[in-house]
Amino acid sequence: MGSFFHRHPRFTPYLLLAPGVLWLALFFLIPLVFLAYQSLQSGSYPDFEFTWEFSNFTDAVSDYHEQFFRSFLYAGIATIACLLLAYPLVYWIAFRAGPWRNLFLLFIVAPFFVTYLVRTLAWLNILSSEGPVVGLLRGIHILDEDGQLLYSTFAVISGITYNFFPFMALPLYVSLEQLDHRTLEAAKDLYASSTQTFLRVTLPLSAPGIVAGTLLTFIPAAGDFINAALLGTPRHTMIGNVIQAKYLESLDYPTAASLSFILMGAILVALLIYARAVGSEKLTG
Amino acid sequence: MRFVKRHVLTAYALLAVAYLLLPIAVVIMFSFNAPKGRFNYVWQGFTLDYWINWNSMFGLQDAVITSIQVGLLATLVATALGTMIALAIVRHHFVGRSATNLLVFLPMSTPEIVLGASLLALFLNTSAIFQLGFWTIFIAHVMFIVSFIVVTVKARLIGFDRHLEEAAMDLGATELTTFRKVTFPLIAPAMLAAALLGFALSIDDFVITYLNAGGTQTFPLLVWGAARVSVPPNVNVVASAIFLVAIAIGLGNVFWEYRKARRPQGA
Numbered sequence: 272m273g274s275f276f277h278r279h280p281r282f283t284p285y286l287l288l289a290p291g292v293l294w295l296a297l298f299f300l301i302p303l304v305f306l307a308y309q310s311l312q313s314g315s316y317p318d319f320e321f322t323w324e325f326s327n328f329t330d331a332v333s334d335y336h337e338q339f340f341r342s343f344l345y346a347g348i349a350t351i352a353c354l355l356l357a358y359p360l361v362y363w364i365a366f367r368a369g370p371w372r373n374l375f376l377l378f379i380v381a382p383f384f385v386t387y388l389v390r391t392l393a394w395l396n397i398l399s400s401e402g403p404v405v406g407l408l409r410g411i412h413i414l415d416e417d418g419q420l421l422y423s424t425f426a427v428i429s430g431i432t433y434n435f436f437p438f439m440a441l442p443l444y445v446s447l448e449q450l451d452h453r454t455l456e457a458a459k460d461l462y463a464s465s466t467q468t469f470l471r472v473t474l475p476l477s478a479p480g481i482v483a484g485t486l487l488t489f490i491p492a493a494g495d496f497i498n499a500a501l502l503g504t505p506r507h508t509m510i511g512n513v514i515q516a517k518y519l520e521s522l523d524y525p526t527a528a529s530l531s532f533i534l535m536g537a538i539l540v541a542l543l544i545y546a547r548a549v550g551s552e553k554l555t556g
Numbered sequence: 557m558r559f560v561k562r563h564v565l566t567a568y569a570l571l572a573v574a575y576l577l578l579p580i581a582v583v584i585m586f587s588f589n590a591p592k593g594r595f596n597y598v599w600q601g602f603t604l605d606y607w608i609n610w611n612s613m614f615g616l617q618d619a620v621i622t623s624i625q626v627g628l629l630a631t632l633v634a635t636a637l638g639t640m641i642a643l644a645i646v647r648h649h650f651v652g653r654s655a656t657n658l659l660v661f662l663p664m665s666t667p668e669i670v671l672g673a674s675l676l677a678l679f680l681n682t683s684a685i686f687q688l689g690f691w692t693i694f695i696a697h698v699m700f701i702v703s704f705i706v707v708t709v710k711a712r713l714i715g716f717d718r719h720l721e722e723a724a725m726d727l728g729a730t731e732l733t734t735f736r737k738v739t740f741p742l743i744a745p746a747m748l749a750a751a752l753l754g755f756a757l758s759i760d761d762f763v764i765t766y767l768n769a770g771g772t773q774t775f776p777l778l779v780w781g782a783a784r785v786s787v788p789p790n791v792n793v794v795a796s797a798i799f800l801v802a803i804a805i806g807l808g809n810v811f812w813e814y815r816k817a818r819r820p821q822g823a
Contacts (some may be wrong), residue, residue: 300659
């Protein structure tokens with residue numbers, strides 16, 4: 272085998288790639304083709320027929336534009352909340368935590384070690400109307416006597432924010448950690464106040480982390496359905512809920528497939544707009 | 557003023573960490589609860605029953621075993637495939653390199669629901685070959701883990717000193733021996749880290765698994781089913797156990813890095 276590589280070094284990379292690329296082609300790319308095929312079918316379960324049914328797409332948009340809008344709204348708010356919550360924490364870890372850095376990084380990823388569904392269910396305990404949080408908020412009259420936190424827009428967005436927080440925090444940390452401290456000293460030497468230093472040096476230099484974190488948070492958040500299902504009501508349904516229900520409950524595969532495509536397309540469009548806004552060189556790193 | 561600002565930030569950091577850890581504490585705490593009704597949402601009283609008889613919930617033991625089996629198998633295969641892709645991308649210049657990079661990047665930037673839905677579309681249309689169950693879950697997990705493995709191993713390979721391998725070859729080692737004796741030991745830590753990440757992703761996955769599981773139950777699927785009817789503390793016990801194992805590995809790593817950092821250079 273060694274001698275084969277010696278005689279044909281050009282083939283080595285392809286041999287290394289073959290199994291993995293084949294797997295991704297078979298179970299990632301080709302399934303997208305099947306998804307496209309399914310999205311253009313008509314009929315009802317189990318007799319679907321391929322009829323170039325483009326009306327699936329227009330019907331999907333007109334029937335579910337509300338859920339699409341909600342998904343992007345919730346994901347957008349959660350992404351901004353993650354950024355605002357994560358930035359000061361990560362800044363502190365990168366510049367002030369000293370020997371505790373790695374321990375605090377472990378705290379950031381700790382939620383990932385608890386099964387997603389279980390940690391979402393934990394918010395049911397925390398926000399429960401019989402729990403201490405609601406009790407306290409009622410006590411100080413932020414909430415009405417019978418006010419509740421669960422099964423609300425607030426609960427769903429909080430759940431998404433919590434669940435995707437590490438996706439924002441980790442890339443932010445990487446960009447702040449790599450930041451050249453001499454640039455900060457230079458700013459100080461040039462009599463910049465600490466606010467100016469932050470706004471004109473630290474923040475722009477951490478932009479790649481902000482961009483990466485935003486993408487890593489927004490994309491899964493927009494497709495999420497667990498938070499809406501567990502912490503919300505049918506009035507908080509996101510597009511992910513519709514897709515999974517169409518696939519597994521009403522067995523309406525063509526609609527589910529076209530909704531999946533529209534979601535992917537919408538995210539792509541959002542990415543392009545975002546890339547435009549921040550400059551594409553920052554997007555690719 | 558500076559002093560105050562510094563401590564405001566520290567206080568915030570501690571609060572933020574408390575926010576991140578609060579639900580974890582709740583999960584662990586409610587594994588010791590003795591709920592009166594079907595739901596385990598309100599604290600009633602302390603018991604060790606659910607830790608002692610953790611498998612008293614119907615289907616839980618089987619689901620946990622399935623999750624571990626899928627996780628180990630998928631991680632093993634994905635780590636092998638992903639490491640090879642990483643080696644090819646970092647070490648070689650070849651036609652289609654950027655296309656390969658894109659192919660690896662795409663699954664990570666596609667929402668899980670779309671990954672799951674498209675795989676289901678494939679399986680439904682080829683039901684003569686693929687019956688939904690253990691193996692379709694395995695296929696799905698390898699597919700979405702591979703990219704994360706590639707990224708993790710790639711990061712390590714980029715800082716790798718190729719002279720070591722050239723030295724081995726100059727001394728007469730074949731490519732295979734060089735790989736076994738030089739390359740592999742050097743990238744093994746990265747492969748291990750990647751494998752741990754892969755296993756964590758696999759054992760936690762709900763969305764893709766849910767769409768492609770057929771009648772097979774994994775731990776997250778069992779929790780989903782239970783969430784609508786009743787979630788007994790057994791679920792918290794298993795989740796706490798998974799967490800404690802993971803955090804032990806994490807803390808071990810933190811401690812190791814800390815000692816490494818304190819050790820004088822070159823020792």
